[in-house]
Amino acid sequence: MENIEKQLNDLKSQVDALGQKIPGSKLSMIVFSGDLDKALASFIIATGAIAMGLEAVMFFTFWGTPILREKKKKVGGKDIMSKMFGFMLPKGASKVKLSKMNMGGMGTAMMKSLMKKKNVASLEEMIDMAGELGVKIYVCEMSMDLMGFKREEMIDYPGIEFCGVAKFLEEANGSKIQMFI
Amino acid sequence: MSDEINVDKVMDLKGLPCPMPVVKVSKGIKDVEVGQVIQAISTDPGSLTDFPAWARTSGNEILKTEQNDEEFVFYIKRTA
Numbered sequence: 105m106e107n108i109e110k111q112l113n114d115l116k117s118q119v120d121a122l123g124q125k126i127p128g129s130k131l132s133m134i135v136f137s138g139d140l141d142k143a144l145a146s147f148i149i150a151t152g153a154i155a156m157g158l159e160a161v162m163f164f165t166f167w168g169t170p171i172l173r174e175k176k177k178k179v180g181g182k183d184i185m186s187k188m189f190g191f192m193l194p195k196g197a198s199k200v201k202l203s204k205m206n207m208g209g210m211g212t213a214m215m216k217s218l219m220k221k222k223n224v225a226s227l228e229e230m231i232d233m234a235g236e237l238g239v240k241i242y243v244c245e246m247s248m249d250l251m252g253f254k255r256e257e258m259i260d261y262p263g264i265e266f267c268g269v270a271k272f273l274e275e276a277n278g279s280k281i282q283m284f285i
Numbered sequence: 286m287s288d289e290i291n292v293d294k295v296m297d298l299k300g301l302p303c304p305m306p307v308v309k310v311s312k313g314i315k316d317v318e319v320g321q322v323i324q325a326i327s328t329d330p331g332s333l334t335d336f337p338a339w340a341r342t343s344g345n346e347i348l349k350t351e352q353n354d355e356e357f358v359f360y361i362k363r364t365a
Contacts, residue, residue, distance in 0.1 A: 152304040155311035157343040157365075224302050233308065 138167030186252020
């Protein structure tokens, strides 16, 4: 009798341990690219995931980081390199360009007017929608530091957090779907 | 008609492209009780595959799909 009880308890703890290893209904996405088309796709997939009843987590790193800059925010006290990066990289979602057919900004402007005409949500609208739906956003601390971005110049996205690779891997490990965009 | 479906909420999604029809319906369905029915009207042809996929994943049920001209009408029962 005692033996059976012990075996049962052993089994229970094994099942518990297994349960922790089963990936959850979650989508983890790395947004590496800073292109308008790819950023749009990322947010469409993330908001779609929430609609499907999944959790959605986005990690912004490298060229993806400037997408989350707030156009209106200004921060001082940057060194020359940081100022240069700040100047060269798009200041927020409204300044992001297409990966193809940009043609000095003409292509992007054309695409934006076409999107408006066809009722397709803009990148800014998609970010707002993602926040409303509860898409979780993490930003790579190292990219921020490298490009000289400060936390104070990022958008006021609900629950935005700054992290490193371990946080992404923890989330990815527990996700059924992982993407790198 | 004998197979008339009782609709508890109507959602007009006309003119909205992907991903809005599915995003809006997933929000809107929370406004009705489990067992109640939403009528969703979309003009996005992608909805024809997207709504069933959404329903299967989110655990809701599509009772009927109608197609009139350019419109797609879905009767969705909240089961989750």
